[in-house]
Amino acid sequence: MAANSQFSIAVHILTMLATAGDERTKSDYLAQSVNTNPVVIRRLLCNLQEADLVASHVGASGGTRLAQKPENIKLSEIYKAVVTGDIFSLHPKTPNQDCPVGKNIAAVLCGLQKEIDKSIEHKLAEYTLRDVLKMIE
């Protein structure tokens, strides 16, 4: 269970919220569609709220709705809101600094990571939540 599916779940529940319009949706209902525990959903919704993609309300008749229109939410924003880690990891232990390659490889790989991340965000910026909605239908 060590594979990160936060982006998948985020797109899923945001699509659900998009279909709900202005009505507030409860974490319990979203959890049933995703087939997981409500707490998993609420954890994720907290991140999405920090990124201003959703607005949650506590208390009775509380719940969550989109903070922006589906056509204004790019998938790249969702990605940045929930995906923390990098595409690939650097060495767990620092390489031998007495070796010319070992000493300088980290800088090269770091630059590469940033370029790849830009590529992904650029690709995901091509789609909005509205596009996902259309694909679902």
Place this chain on the structure above:
Amino acid sequence: MAANSQFSIAVHILTMLATAGDERTKSDYLAQSVNTNPVVIRRLLCNLQEADLVASHVGASGGTRLAQKPENIKLSEIYKAVVTGDIFSLHPKTPNQDCPVGKNIAAVLCGLQKEIDKSIEHKLAEYTLRDVLKMIE
């Protein structure tokens, strides 16, 4: 220790082999530069050998050298040779199939995964091992 650093290590040791030219390099030596166990290196070299990027020889005075010239080895080939998993994972449990979103979201996400993977490979195809060598120096 659950972050995948195979691509990092692969680029590292292939760069080492590139500096060694036609001479065979031992896994022990590579392991010292990466600062890890020789078995970790040999496991990775097996993958790189399957992808025809290196040629290893067993026995005394054995070792590994590049199977192609550095300027012909694209970083995208290295990526494909060692990175198995996807950028993001789909839901561990299958979503509720009675929900229109739950039923169709997997197809959308799968398509997205493939597009992202293409983006990454396209970006990594811009660089060869020769380019990395130049950056190191």
Place this chain on the structure above:
DNA sequence: TGAATTGTAACTAATCTTGTTACAGTTATG
């Protein structure tokens, strides 16, 4: 006042990656 809901902490279970030991098989070399 009471019921319903979010936010969050704490813990468990499953899974992945690396590190390590061990050893069979292969090859160069004295």
Place this chain on the structure above:
DNA sequence: CATAACTGTAACAAGATTAGTTACAATTCA
């Protein structure tokens, strides 16, 4: 031809991450 030096590979331990779960405080509506 015997020995030493390698690779290839299996098996297992250790560490880290993620999702799932329980529990409960805080908030809000009726």
